[in-house]
Amino acid sequence: MQLFFKYNWMVRDEWYQWCEDLNEEELLLDRTGGKGSILHTLFHIVDVEWSWIRLIQDKTDFQDSFDAYKSLKKVRELNANFHLEVESFVNKWDANMEGRIFYDTLSDGSVVTDTWGEVMRHIIAHEIHHIGQLSIWAREIGKSPVSANFIGRGLSSYSNK
C-alpha cells in the first residue's frame, strides 16, 4: 500500500513544480472535465486524501471550499499541513487494518460499508485518475505532462506493507 502512496506523492510534487511555469490564469482556467481547472484538481486530490484518512478514523474531515485556495502557493501549503498526518497514518498501515469496516452515511441518509483496505485503494486510484486528466490538459496547453511511470523512481527500495 505504501509504495502507491509514495508514488502519488512524488508525482504530485512534480506536478507542483510543473505548475511553476504556468501563470495563475492558466492554472485557474476552467477546462472540460474533472474538477474544471488544474489547481482545483490538485486541491481536490489533497482534500480527498486527507478527508478519507480522517473519516475512517472517526475524525472530522476537511470542509473548506476551493475558493480560499486559489493559488499554487496556498494549495502547496495545505498539502504540507496535511501531509505529516497522512504520511504517519500510511506508514503505520499493516495488513490487519485491511478488513476494518467504515460506515459511510451517504447524502440520501443511507449507510454503506467500505473496508479500510477499499478506502485506501480508493484514495490511491482517485489521485492517479485525476493526474491522468491533468496530462490531457497539459497537452492542450502545449506542454509535456509529468511522467506517470511507476518504474524508474527507485520505489522498490522502500519497504511496503
Add this chain to the structure above:
Amino acid sequence: MQLFFKYNWMVRDEWYQWCEDLNEEELLLDRTGGKGSILHTLFHIVDVEWSWIRLIQDKTDFQDSFDAYKSLKKVRELNANFHLEVESFVNKWDANMEGRIFYDTLSDGSVVTDTWGEVMRHIIAHEIHHIGQLSIWAREIGKSPVSANFIGRGLSSYSNK
C-alpha cells in the same frame, strides 16, 4: 495487488460498454494527449498489461501495431485472448515475487533493473492514468464517463495478496 487488477478489469469492461454508444468515427477520432484516440488508448492498456507480464517471465511480448485493431470488436477480442493468461498470473501472485529482478534493456542499449513488484504497480497505475484521460475526452464529447470509484464495487469480498 489482485484487488487493483480486478478494479481495472471492471472499469475497463465498463468503458467497453460505454463505447458501444459511440460510432467508430468518434472512437478513432484523433484527440489531444494520451494515445490520441479512445480506441487506441483501450488497445494500449491491453497491450501494455500483457506485454509487461510476458516480459518479466522472459516470454515474447506483443508487437502488433494498433492498425490491425481499429474496431471495438477487435480490441475486445484481443483483450479476451490475453485475459486468461494475465488473470492466471495475477491470481498466482504472492509476496515472494515482489523482489524478483527484471533486467530491462532500453532502446539505447543500457540495462536497468525493476523489481516484479514495481512492474506490477506500473501496470496498475498505467491503466488508471489512461482511464483518467478517457474521462476528459468523454466530457468533451458531452457524455458522462464511467465511474472511477474503487469503493462501492464489492471488491473487498475478493481475497488480496
